[in-house]
Amino acid sequence: MAKTKTAFVCNDCGADYSKWQGQCSACHAWNTLTEVRIAGTSSAASPKSRGGFAGTTAVVQKLADIDLIDLPRFSSGFAELDRVLGGGFVPGSAILIGGHPGAGKSTLLLQTLCKLAAQAPALYVTGEESPQQIAMRAKRLGLATDALQLMAETDVNEILAAAQKHKPKVLVVDSIQVIHSDALTSAPGSVAQVRDCAALLTRYAKQTGTVLILVGHVTKDGSLAGPKVLEHMIDCSVLLEGEQDSRYRTLRGQKNRFGAVNELGVFAMTDVGLKEVLNPSAIFLERAETPAPGTVVVVVWEGTRPLLVEIQALVDASNLGNPRRVAVGFEQNRLAMLLAVLHRHVGLHVGDQDVFANVVGGVRIAETSGDLSLLLAVVSSLRNKVLPKDLVVFGEVGLTGEIRPVASGQERIAEAAKHGFKRAIVPKGNAPRTDIPGIKIQPVSRLDEAIALFD
Numbered sequence: 001m002a003k004t005k006t007a008f009v010c011n012d013c014g015a016d017y018s019k020w021q022g023q024c025s026a027c028h029a030w031n032t033l034t035e036v037r038i039a040g041t042s043s044a045a046s047p048k049s050r051g052g053f054a055g056t057t058a059v060v061q062k063l064a065d066i067d068l069i070d071l072p073r074f075s076s077g078f079a080e081l082d083r084v085l086g087g088g089f090v091p092g093s094a095i096l097i098g099g100h101p102g103a104g105k106s107t108l109l110l111q112t113l114c115k116l117a118a119q120a121p122a123l124y125v126t127g128e129e130s131p132q133q134i135a136m137r138a139k140r141l142g143l144a145t146d147a148l149q150l151m152a153e154t155d156v157n158e159i160l161a162a163a164q165k166h167k168p169k170v171l172v173v174d175s176i177q178v179i180h181s182d183a184l185t186s187a188p189g190s191v192a193q194v195r196d197c198a199a200l201l202t203r204y205a206k207q208t209g210t211v212l213i214l215v216g217h218v219t220k221d222g223s224l225a226g227p228k229v230l231e232h233m234i235d236c237s238v239l240l241e242g243e244q245d246s247r248y249r250t251l252r253g254q255k256n257r258f259g260a261v262n263e264l265g266v267f268a269m270t271d272v273g274l275k276e277v278l279n280p281s282a283i284f285l286e287r288a289e290t291p292a293p294g295t296v297v298v299v300v301w302e303g304t305r306p307l308l309v310e311i312q313a314l315v316d317a318s319n320l321g322n323p324r325r326v327a328v329g330f331e332q333n334r335l336a337m338l339l340a341v342l343h344r345h346v347g348l349h350v351g352d353q354d355v356f357a358n359v360v361g362g363v364r365i366a367e368t369s370g371d372l373s374l375l376l377a378v379v380s381s382l383r384n385k386v387l388p389k390d391l392v393v394f395g396e397v398g399l400t401g402e403i404r405p406v407a408s409g410q411e412r413i414a415e416a417a418k419h420g421f422k423r424a425i426v427p428k429g430n431a432p433r434t435d436i437p438g439i440k441i442q443p444v445s446r447l448d449e450a451i452a453l454f455d
Contacts, residue, residue, distance in 0.1 A: 006184065008033040035184055035192040073258075077115035080266060080276040081108070083303070084238055084251050086259015089170065091209040093258065094202045094233065096176075098216040098224045099240035104249050104267070104274055105215050108240065109172050110138060111273050116170055117147035123168035127154040127178035141273040154188065156181050156197045160204055168210060173201060175215035176230075195229055202233050231255060242269070246362045248283065249274065253303070262366065263303030281308040281419060284361040287389070294381030297392045297421070298373035299412035300365050306408070306415035308392070310360040311370060313377035318354040329359025330374065338397060342375055345401030346448050350382065369406040371397035372425070372450060379451055387454065390422040395430070401447045405429030413439065425450055 008017045010033055015026035023030050073088035082088045085095070099105045106129070113122045126134055131152050138145050149166060153159055156179050163171055173179060179197040180188040187193070198214065205212035214234065216224050224231065224239070231237055235257040242249035251265040266280040277283055285297065285308055294313045299306050318324065327335040335357055342348050357374060359365055372395035380387050394412055396404040406412075409430025416424055417439040424441050431443035444450040 006035055009036050034190070035186045036196075076112050078108075078112065078265075078276050079278065081112065081251065084253045084256075084263045084265045085236060086253075086256050086263070089211045090235070090258050091169075091211060092206050093235040094205050094212045094214065095236045095238070096214045096216050096224070096231065096234045097238050097240060098218045099242075100218055103240045103242055104269055105240055106174055107137070107141070108251075108267070108274050109174065109213060109215070110134065111141065111143060113170060113172060114138065114143040114145065114148050117149070118144060120169035121149065121166060122147075122170045122172075123149045123151060123163060123166055124172045124174070125151045125153055125159050125162075126174050127152070128175060143273075154178050154180055156200050160200065163204060163208075163210065167208070170211045170213065171201075171205070172213045173215065175217060176201075177217050198230050198233055241362070241364065243362050248277070248362055250363060252364075260303050264305075264307065281306075281415070284309045284363060285419065291386045291389050293384050293386050294377050296373045296377045296380065296387050297416075298365075298370045299392055299394050299416055300363075300367060300369055301406070301408050301412065306412050307363070308416065308419060309363050309365070311373050311377050312358045312360060313374065313381045314356040315350060315353045315378055315381040316356075318352060320354075323350075323352060324354045324356070326355070327357045329362070329364050330357055330370070334368075334371075335374070337399070338371055338375055339378070341397055341399060341401060341447065342378065345446075346451055348379060348382065348451075350378070353382070367406070368396040368404075369394045369412075371395065372403060372427075372447070375447065376425075376450065376454075379454075385454065388423060390420070391425070392416040392421045392423070393425045393450075395425070395427040395444070395450075397447055403427045403444050403446060403450065410436075413441065425453065 008020050010024040010027060010029065013024060013027040015024055017033065020033055024032055073090055075088045076082055097105055110124065113124050116122050131150050134150055135145070149168065151162055159173065176194055176198055177189040180193050181196050184192050184196060201212055201214070204210065218224055236253070237255040238251055238253050240249055240251050247269050249267045249269055251267065253261050253263040255261060266277040267274040268277055287310060295310060297308055297310050299308055325332060325336050335355070339350055339355060343350065355378060373393040375397060376387065376393055394406060396406055398404055405427040409426060410432050413424055413426065413432060413436055417436055422439055424439055426441060426443055428443040428445040431441055442453065
C-alpha cells in the first residue's frame with residue numbers, strides 16, 4: 001500500500017516543513033503554515049492506475065476533431081434554480097452553494113432532492129443535523145420522503161463508500177466545513193481538510209458522472225469561507241442571499257462553467273418551503289399608493305433577463321461633523337463618488353446632509369446601470385419633489401458628468417413598457433432607432449440634462 005505523508009507549506013512563499021511551526025523561516029511570516037497531504041508511491045501499484053479526475057488515460061487530439069454535443073442536462077424541478085445553473089444539472093459537475101445561516105440552503109436542497117429522488121437515486125449527507133431533524137423538516141414542508149436516501153456522516157471515506165454502494169445520481173454534502181479525512185491531523189473546517197475532502201468528492205463526481213452539491217459557509221462579509229482553491233475546484237458556485245426579516249431569497253450565480261454567470265433566481269420563503277417567483281419584477285414593484293419624494297424605478301440586467309426594482313433615497317440634515325453615507329444594495333464607495341459628481345457638475349451640495357440609499361426587496365445591484373436613477377432619487381429627496389410614478393430610469397454616470405450607455409438597452413425599455421411604464425430616461429447611446437409603443441423615450445447625454453427635466 002502507498003504511504004501517505006503530510007507536510008506543512010507556507011501560504012505566502014511556498015516553503016515546506018516536516019512539522020508545524022509558528023513562523024516561516026524563509027519569509028518570516030507568522031501563522032501561514034497549513035497542512036497538506038502528500039500521496040506516496042507504491043512499487044506494487046499497477047502502472048495503469050491513476051488518480052486523475054477523468055479516470056481514463058488522456059488522449060491528445062485536435063480541437064477541430066472534438067465532437068460538439070449538447071450537455072445531457074436534467075432539470076432540478078425548480079425553473080429558477082435551472083436558470084441559475086444554466087439550464088439544469090450537468091452529470092459529473094460539482095456545485096457549491098453558500099449563504100448565511102437561515103437563508104434556506106438546506107431547505108432548498110431538501111426540496112430539490114425529494115423531487116429528484118422519485119425519478120433517480122439521490123443521497124443527502126448531513127454533517128450538521130441529525131436524521132430526525134431532517135425528517136421533521138421534510139414532514140413540516142409536506143415533502144415526499146419515500147425515495148430519498150439520507151445519511152448522517154462527517155468522514156469523507158465513509159461518504160465515498162456509501163456513494164459507491166448506492167450509486168446516487170445526485171449527491172448533496174451539507175456542509176463541506178464539517179467533513180474531515182483521517183489522513184490529516186488538522187481539525188474539520190481547516191484549510192487543509194476542506195481542500196482535501198473537496199478534492200476527493202470532486203474526483204468521485206467526475207469519475208462516476210454524479211452531480212455533487214456542496215454546501216459552504218460564508219464569512220461575515222458574505223463571501224464563501226474556506227480556501228480560494230475550493231472555488232477553483234468546483235464547476236458552479238452560487239450564493240443564496242436574503243435578509244432574515246425578508247420573505248424573499250435571491251440565488252445568484254458567481255461562477256458557472258456550463259452557463260452564464262450573474263444569473264439571478266428569486267424565491268419566496270413560505271411555511272411550506274421555498275417557492276419560486278417566476279415574475280420577480282412584479283414583486284419588487286409593489287409601491288405605495290401615494291407617491292413620495294426620493295423613489296424611482298430602474299431596470300437592471302441580471303444574467304439573461306431584465307429586472308425592474310425600486311430605488312429609494314433619503315437626504316436629511318446631519319448633526320454630525322462627518323455626515324453619514326449608508327447604501328443598502330449598492331456599493332457604498334460608489335455612492336460617495338456619485339455624490340461628488342452631483343456636486344461638481346450640477347452644483348447640488350449634500351456635504352452637510354446624511355444620505356441613505358436602499359434597493360427595495362433586498363436586491364443587490366452589481367452593475368452601473370443604477371447610477372442615474374440613484375442620483376435622481378437623491379435629488380428628488382433633497383428638493384422634496386415627487387418623480388412621476390410611471391417613470392423608469394437607467395444609465396451609467398461618469399466622473400465628468402456624462403451619461404454612458406449600458407448593455408441591452410432596448411430590452412430594458414421593452415421590459416419597462418410591458419409593465420406599464422409610460423416614460424423612460426435613458427442614455428443617448430441606448431435610445432432606440434424606432435419608437436417602442438406605449439412608452440416615451442427621453443435620451444440624455446449629461447447629468448445636468450437629466451436633472452433639468454424636473455426643474
